[in-house]
Structures are given as structure tokens and as C-alpha cells.
Amino acid sequence: MVKKSTCVFISGQGSNLKNLIIHSRNSSFPIKISLVISNNNKANGLFYAKKYKIPYILINTKVKNYENKILLYLKKYKISFICLAGYMKIISSKLIKDYKKKIVNIHPSLLPKYKGLNTFSRMIKNKEKKGGCTVHYVNEKLDGGSKILQKVFFIKESDDEFILKKKTQRLEYKAFPEAIIKVFRKY
Ligand code: GRF
Numbered sequence: 001m002v003k004k005s006t007c008v009f010i011s012g013q014g015s016n017l018k019n020l021i022i023h024s025r026n027s028s029f030p031i032k033i034s035l036v037i038s039n040n041n042k043a044n045g046l047f048y049a050k051k052y053k054i055p056y057i058l059i060n061t062k063v064k065n066y067e068n069k070i071l072l073y074l075k076k077y078k079i080s081f082i083c084l085a086g087y088m089k090i091i092s093s094k095l096i097k098d099y100k101k102k103i104v105n106i107h108p109s110l111l112p113k114y115k116g117l118n119t120f121s122r123m124i125k126n127k128e129k130k131g132g133c134t135v136h137y138v139n140e141k142l143d144g145g146s147k148i149l150q151k152v153f154f155i156k157e158s159d160d161e162f163i164l165k166k167k168t169q170r171l172e173y174k175a176f177p178e179a180i181i182k183v184f185r186k187y
Contacts, residue, residue: 014045030184135179
């Protein structure tokens with residue numbers, strides 16, 4: 001099996017990046033992580049890129065046309081698939097067009113509920129009974145692309161934001177690799 005050369009975009013903690021790196025080391029997993037892109041030079045996720053010797057680049061999103069730099073590097077590393085794992089920036093339509101149905105994102109809610117930021121505080125405020133995560137294709141609409149896979153858990157009344165995050169991320173570590181396998185099963 002020829003693994004798809006993949007770039008993971010991050011901004012922070014990078015626990016999903018770490019999880020994907022570990023899965024990608026399995027010979028039957030469909031992707032190889034060839035590049036990490038971060039818009040935050042203090043992102044903890046960069047530690048994993050270094051630890052597992054994966055090339056990484058830092059992008060200054062305050063610079064005009066910064067996405068040209070991204071596109072250049074994606075070409076250089078022959079990237080054919082992109083995973084957004086906690087990347088806190090909107091992807092431009094140029095990138096979405098160039099990588100149509102080749103960009104996936106993980107979101108900490110059961111989409112279409114709770115698009116955007118601060119999902120856990122909004123869920124608590126609304127006394128939601130169920131939480132979860134969604135892996136979906138990325139299109140021009142924020143958290144609006146078609147769903148690949150969702151995982152659900154039940155919320156207890158005593159669950160606070162910290163616990164919701166923990167429960168969600170535990171599911172994310174299963175959902176993201178499963179969704180990637182599902183995407184490539186079609187090809
Ligand atoms: C995840 O919870 C994901 O759903 C959201 O950002 C978080 C990133 O966490 N998009 P990490 O950086 O992978 O630990």
C-alpha cells in the first residue's frame with residue numbers, strides 16, 4: 001500500500017497530532033505524516049513533530065498572502081491529504097479548491113450543533129445531554145463540510161468543561177484514525 005503523503009495543521013496542544021503520528025506508524029494505516037504546519041511558534045504540538053522527526057514549518061498568518069507559503073510547502077512535500085487538528089485559522093478558498101475533498105477536520109461537538117469556538121461552555125449552558133466529536137470534510141463554510149464520522153457520549157449533570165473536554169478528546173483519538181481509514185477505503 002502506498003501511503004498518502006499528509007500534512008497536519010496545528011495551533012496548540014497537538015494531542016491529536018501525536019495520536020495520528022502513532023497510528024501512521026502502522027504499515028496498514030493509509031497515511032504517512034510528511035509535514036506539520038503550525039501558525040503558533042509556541043504550539044506544544046511542535047514537540048511531537050520534533051520528537052518523531054517530522055519536518056515542520058511555522059506560518060505567520062499576519063503576513064499578507066501567507067497561504068502562498070503554505071501552498072509552496074505542500075507542493076515541496078508532495079502533500080495529497082490534509083488533517084486539521086486544532087488549527088485555529090480559517091482555510092482559504094484557494095487551498096480548499098486545490099485540495100477538494102482532501103482536507104478533513106476534527107471538531108469537538110456533534111455537528112451541526114455547536115459550530116465554532118467555546119463548544120463546551122455553550123453545551124453546559126444549554127444543559128445538553130449528549131456530547132461528542134465529528135470528523136468532517138472542510139469546505140468554505142465554518143465546520144460545515146460533509147460528515148465522515150461522529151462519536152457520541154452522554155453528559156452527566158456534574159460534568160464541567162474540563163471533564164467534557166477530556167471525554168471528547170478520548171473519543172477523538174478513536175474517531176480521527178477511524179475516519180481516515182474510512183476516507184481511503186473508498187479509493
Ligand atoms: C480538539 O479537541 C479538536 O476537536 C479541536 O481542537 C482540539 C485540538 O486538540 N478542533 P489537540 O491540539 O489535538 O490536543
